[in-house]
Amino acid sequence: MSPILECRNLSKSYGNKTALSNINLSLERGKIVGLLGPNGSGKTTLIKLINQLLVPTAGELLIDGKPPSVATKKIVSYLPERTYLNDWMNVTDIINFFADFYEDFDRSRAYDMLSSLGIEPGDRLKTMSKGTKEKVQLILVMSRRAKLYCLDEPIAGVDPAARDYILSTIINNYAEDATLFISTHLISDVENILDDVIFLQNGQITLTSSVDEIRYKQGKSVDGLFREVFRC
């Protein structure tokens, strides 16, 4: 099967500031891949490029063999760092919204996950705490039967109990043979679910490896290796 994501010499700069330079990577289908790097390393830039929230300065980016476009947006499910839900809506409104625009949205799955959190269809987003809104957003994103899920810092700024919930929601709900692309700087919490990792530093890839290889060959956790590689 062809890779779900391919980047060839991908670069992005703003004026004279380079966010990403010469990124070459290839993501296989069905894998859970971690994009790891310190803050400011270019992780969010890469994810925005995949979602066409930015356009490349050079190089190319292909999703399922196609450049970013309306067609790729149909198969990519994106969870940004921010909450993007509009306060005036209630839960039913936002579910209808997703169902309206995304053919691959699984309503019943979304309602099941929400009710297991005690969230009712009539609940207004305005009355929810930040943490609850983040969970609602996660549920909406994971209810899509997409081919590529891009999750930007899904557990940053979240308490440990919620982290477990978020990680198990992610593992239990992604579509069969879909690829999960998770960007984070909180490595120890996430590494047990990753197949492969990509280390990003100053806009460049410094390491691509499977997690097992790191543990087997180097006898350390990914978190341990990360601390070595990115020592200040």
Added chain:
Amino acid sequence: MLAKLFKHEWKAVSILLLLIHGALLVFSFPGRIIISMASSNTGDYVDIIFAFYILFYVLGIVLVAFMTYLYLARRFMSNLFSDEGYLMHTLPVTPAQHLWSKFFVFVIWMIIDLIVIGLSLIILFLNKETLSELQSFMVNLWDAFITSFNSSPVGNVFYWMLSCIVSVFYSIFSIYFSICIGSLCKTHKVLGSLGTFIGIGIVTSIISSILMMIFQYTTTVTSGLSTAVTTQVMGDAYYLVTLVFNLLLALGFYFGSHYILSKKLNLQ
């Protein structure tokens, strides 16, 4: 997709707009009573109420229209350029669909706004006596339309219709374009948008004045009086040139907005 965007956009903005326009209509009813009271009675007490009412009423109309435009402009900015933009721009829709869905909602509300103001005026003023005055006013208005230039009445009507349509595109897309340009500023995006909007206004006024100077000529018009009066009149070409100019600008604003949304998007 366009229909879905339109539906969603409509649902998001219409509640507030319906409220303020409804309020304006409701506010007109007491006005009718006050006006009939004022015309039949004289007395400081009634006149004061009448004066205050007219003041608030006029303010009300201006405020409702202004709020409608401001609200829809702000909606454009927050829906596409704030955190909500992360949701909107990752939907499987094109930037053109975003622009047009919002445009159509804006146009419809512009029209509703006009209709509501008209209805409100009718509620205030229309009765058996004023009806005849209204009719003669309409006739004069119509005459003015069809004799604006020297060519045929049909040409005039056609011109004014086209002019209206172009002006609607022009005004809405100039707002959207200003907001898009504002989004490119690193800081003070709102100021950037306002600045662009005002800047556009200033530049187009200047160009408009220049065009007027180029195309006007003096003629002498003999009225019923014995003395001949010389006036400045606009040549036919002026009207055509202004129309084309506005059309080009409107197109420029649309394509400029589209370009910024597609290639220069940078959400924070």
Added chain:
Amino acid sequence: MPWTLNSERPIYAQIIERIQLEIISGHYSPGAKIPSVRDLASEAAVNPNTMQKALTELEKTGLVSSKRTSGRYITEDVLMIQSTKKKIATDYINEFLDRIKQLGFEKEEIVELILQLSREDET
């Protein structure tokens, strides 16, 4: 509850060990059906791919077998389970012996200490 897993060793190896323990201890009876890959992965809070890898390895050892459409089953071969139990126990004991020798005990001393402790345990 997520399984306690060490981040410094490959997860699939740790999963294999844990499932072996569950088979030996009787938590999974011989011939019993085990949950699907996704369910097990969810319970363990690991990547389904990793769970799949572990189960495939277990199939190779024969402790687990998969029947095409109905899922995975523990082996009914009780002897194999017993021999695996013995092997793991042997590994534990050898590990223990290595460590205790570092303390400087002789073999007889070790045996005497073990007997003494198990007598105390019974009372």
